[in-house]
Amino acid sequence: MGTDTLSACPRLEPGVTLLRRSGETPNALYRLVTAELARRQGSAYWVDSRNDAVTHALYDHAQSRRTLRGLRIARAFTAYQHHELVSSLPGRISSRTSLVVVPRLPALYRDPDVPDGEARTLFEASLTILDALAESLSVPVLVTARAGTDDVFTDALTDAADRTIESHDTREGVAFAGDDVQTLVYHHRDYWQTTIPYWVELLGVAPEEDLAHVGPASITTLDAVAMEGC
């Protein structure tokens, strides 16, 4: 993984960025976070749900161990713990904080062991805190939600987010799509490959087999795609 792939990864601007990911692995999350940490100095906080913070995966994606030195992770296992952790962030974060990561933000609030009304109140409070942090301290806050799990929680998340990035796993690696992502080619092993939108733009069609794993809906909305291999 060289620096060329780093530049192919969307930047995380101050504000709340929602990553909507399809596919089973959190690879897109690891890519975004490690790329952003490599560019920025300072401490970063990760409030984890459902064990997304797999340390060896983070090590695999990071350019060096030094990249992860400023990152602090705490895992929540219930909605109450999650809210407690999010509520503790304002006491920890300053404008020098490089990044706040909250993967699968709605996940624990959907658990059946929290009564619905309470879950929604806790969730809204957590989201309000994150939003306020992003705005008042100009810190990038990355939150994620699985694509295809649309409910009151993801709706609220989409409304609160300043921008949305979509990602999916492809045979070649992770693909990102979003408003301000502008990369048309991606590095694959040691040769350059054109991306699907390139084919769409060039020929108005995409090769059959490539369509299969991207899905027609996302193709039309893709402004650009950044991908990277392995």
Place this chain on the structure above:
Amino acid sequence: MFAVDFDGDDVVEWYLTDGGARPRRVTDYTPVFYVAGPESVLAALERRLSADPAVAAVGYDRLYPRLDSRERTEVLRVAVVAPRGVRHLARRLRDDLLGRVPPGDVRFYNVDLSPGFRYCVQTDTPPIPARRPRTLRLSLPQKSLADGDLSALSVGGDPVDGDEQECVEAVATTLAEQDPDVLVVSSARLLPLLRDRAAALGVDCPLSRDPERGVERLAGENTVVSYGTVRHSPARYAVPGRAIVDTGNSFLWAESRLDGLCYLVERSWKPLQEASWASIGNVLTAMQIREAMARGVLVPWNKRRPETFKSVETLHAADRGGFTFDPKVGLHEDVVELDFASLYPRIICEWNISPDTLGCDCHAGRADIPELGYTICDHRGFLPDVLEPLLTDRQRLKREIREAETGGDESAAASARAKSGAIKWVLVSCFGYQGYRNAKFGRIECHEAINAVARDLLLRAKETAEAGGWRVVHGIVDSLWLAATREDPESPEAIAATVTDDCGIPLEVEATYDWVCFVPTREMDRGALTRYFGRTRDGRYVYKGIEIRQRSTPEFVADAQRDLIATLDRHRDSAAVCDRLVKHRARLRRQDVPTDQLFVTSRLSRAPDDYDRNTLVAAAGKRSESLGVPREPGQSVRYVVANEDGRGTDRVRLDFEHPGVDAVDTSYYDRLLIRATESVVSPLGWDRTRIRRYLSPGRDASLSAFD
């Protein structure tokens, strides 16, 4: 006191007497829970609750909000009128406050305690009976229960042998004569059935000790997921003055019987009735709640305390599991097994690992835990206080077992074994429970710290053994298997003693094997961590993780595997084992095996219709349902395979259909035999292909061609 039940707003205590039991009515009990929050919110709540008819009294107490709090906090004490009304009122308040105060600002404590247990701890009344409770067994086959037919009832282990009228009368007579304290029933649903049938037949059969009140239904049946496994929780019934044990649904009864259960009642103060349907985690929580309340600490309703923020490096180190050392596949001679006894609970006590000691401020900066560098306070912790008495009792009981066995007192030995077994289960769970997401007093850092210390201890033991002339052939969590590397190694006892002195936790010589086989995984590529078998020096066979030990294995296959291992013991040769297998296959093919030795027992992991694939278990579940005995997730089915490749429910026959030998799919069981044989010879390098080749007709030619 023996039992407690609730009659309207009154509590009835039951005391066991020589002749039976006597009740005592309590009219002034009001269960208490607590609310913490901003002063103004509590003041407003106080005003509102004083006028609430569900509330008996409101006031303030000063208590510790957390195990590690240094200061007491003023909290609102709410006493509820109904003895079982706490949860209901707390839910109502919580929903009421939603949206009016920021979430997390108001917290509820001492809410979800079971009513009997709450009564005991709040009023300081130990639910310990004055004499050993008397039991009466009532059992009915599943099929009869589903049909609502009592005529197959057994009372006290003996079939009544009569019609329903005679069965109900037999129960009535036995209840009158023996006046049992505990009804041990094959299913709790037997109770309403008995009650209704007695009423219909006009037989006076008082299951309850209170003539005014009969069988009470406490909860409907449901399915719960705990620790990732599906469990069916059946409807619960209570009868005043007696405890009900539903043998099919009481983990603790199955594992430790009356004496073990009574021991846990003493330690946890959960009355026998509640202990009988409790899980181990439940009992452990009760013990912790008692200790917390004794320390003036509030019991949180919902677990809020989160993990602390950690560096990636620390998290990485903390996430490693227990110690494992891949077994060297093969047959090893003269192997010694060394075990750390009760490793995890001893680490907790010895290292003082507890939610309230880990990462304290007063000793900050000190690295007490290897790899992770966590600090542990010098103040005595909460968790060690809970576990220490159990460790002490277990040691005493082990001594009692030995003494009773030498003295030939089998009933004393059995009683001590039951208690010791009950403790073992609690000790085994206490470690995992620290990492469990809803454990009230769990803390994941404790779980990590215990693991890190354990890994360190095992590595140190390994080094000591290696220096003493041994090598590790297998190791897992708290055990090491050693083989000598030189002619005159240090004695295993000396190694164990050195490690014990070094670690402060006793390492014991668990077994000396003449030989032991470590079995490879099914892919044959490496050793499976928990599959081995062997023979100890004193002639005892040990089997772990292989078919013999699997619940689902039919008796016939398990017996055959036992025989094949004995064959391996005599000949140390795969071919000899396969020759012996021929005999078992022939018996099967001759239909010489009674069907009751061919039953497969499987637990349904979901509802029969929810299986994606057409497994045999799903077929058995559906067949049971179609024959009028519906099975829920978590419940078991017992069946013989009639036609593995057939369709739908025709593939199996259930135990209650009493299938004959001609209904059996011989080829299915033949394959099970080959699999069981593979486990025996695979340590010597033979897989099932090799077995089949060896057994195929004209093998001499093919063998010479291959070897």
